[in-house]
Amino acid sequence: MKNLDSVFAAYLIGWAVFFIFFVTLVKRTSDIRAELERLKNSLSRSK
Amino acid sequence: MGKRIVFGVAAVLLVVAAAYANFFVAPTERTMGLIQRIFYFHAATAWAGETTFFVCFVANLLYIWKRNPKYDWLGVTCAEVGLVCITVVLITGPIWAHPVWGIWWTWDARLTSTFVLWLLYISYLLLRSLIEEPDRRALLSALFGVFAFLDVPLVFFSIRWWRTQHPAPVIMGGSGSGLDPTMNKVFFFNVLVMHIFAAFLIVERYVVEKMKNDVELLQREAEAQ
Numbered sequence: 001m002k003n004l005d006s007v008f009a010a011y012l013i014g015w016a017v018f019f020i021f022f023v024t025l026v027k028r029t030s031d032i033r034a035e036l037e038r039l040k041n042s043l044s045r046s047k
Numbered sequence: 048m049g050k051r052i053v054f055g056v057a058a059v060l061l062v063v064a065a066a067y068a069n070f071f072v073a074p075t076e077r078t079m080g081l082i083q084r085i086f087y088f089h090a091a092t093a094w095a096g097e098t099t100f101f102v103c104f105v106a107n108l109l110y111i112w113k114r115n116p117k118y119d120w121l122g123v124t125c126a127e128v129g130l131v132c133i134t135v136v137l138i139t140g141p142i143w144a145h146p147v148w149g150i151w152w153t154w155d156a157r158l159t160s161t162f163v164l165w166l167l168y169i170s171y172l173l174l175r176s177l178i179e180e181p182d183r184r185a186l187l188s189a190l191f192g193v194f195a196f197l198d199v200p201l202v203f204f205s206i207r208w209w210r211t212q213h214p215a216p217v218i219m220g221g222s223g224s225g226l227d228p229t230m231n232k233v234f235f236f237n238v239l240v241m242h243i244f245a246a247f248l249i250v251e252r253y254v255v256e257k258m259k260n261d262v263e264l265l266q267r268e269a270e271a272q
Binding site for chain 2: 002003004006007009010011013014015017018021022025028029032033035036039040042043046
């Protein structure tokens with residue numbers, strides 16, 4: 001099983017990059033959704 | 048939202064199936080052994096990244112022509128997803144290269160042009176962050192995106208035009224190239240899976256861009272009151 005550690009590292013790090021990107025997307029979506037709700041509420045209150 | 052979750056779950060299941068095929072279906076390569084199994088993930092991710100940059104290029108051209116903000120959203124979305132794919136390629140490549148070549152990196156034509164591609168799309172995203180006015184930001188980044196895409200064919204043809212450290216192409220490489228039939232099937236299954244996974248990320252990232260636009264519209268409305 002020569003180089004098993006390198007194969008494992010390549011797959012693990014590669015998928016970690018995709019996973020981190022996906023987590024940032026989820027975070028950005030939830031932050032923007034909260035901002036959207038806040039703006040909608042403040043606009044409806046001022047009308 | 049429901050369709051997006053189903054798409055995400057399907058993409059992840061396909062990724063698991065592709066990983067299974069890479070380790071348990073594809074035969075072990077005679078010269079490199081186990082380390083060659085990085086190829087399926089590394090090359091398929093590179094292809095998905097380059098396709099994503101092509102979609103970005105088309106969106107950039109359509110924005111310049113039609114000035115529809117939806118093309119700008121698609122452009123930045125694809126630039127970001129493509130950049131993530133190329134980041135993975137630039138990480139998995141050296142991990143594969145080190146045991147085989149004895150070095151992590153060399154400035155050969157394929158590696159250098161790929162690194163330049165990565166820098167170009169980082170510049171694309173940096174440029175966007177520096178311009179506040181939305182129409183100006185969209186136009187300038189679309190123009191820069193068209194220029195940045197010129198490096199993609201260079202990356203593709205670099206191992207055909209120059210013989211350097213990176214291996215010659217085994218797919219579409221002309222006579223003398225090619226893969227074992229099972230390896231070929233596993234590789235193209237990986238290409239399909241990585242394209243589906245990239246499409247999933249594009250959908251999720253596009254939603255963020257659309258919502259950002261909604262926030263900007265509401266902010267302008269609030270300021271006008």
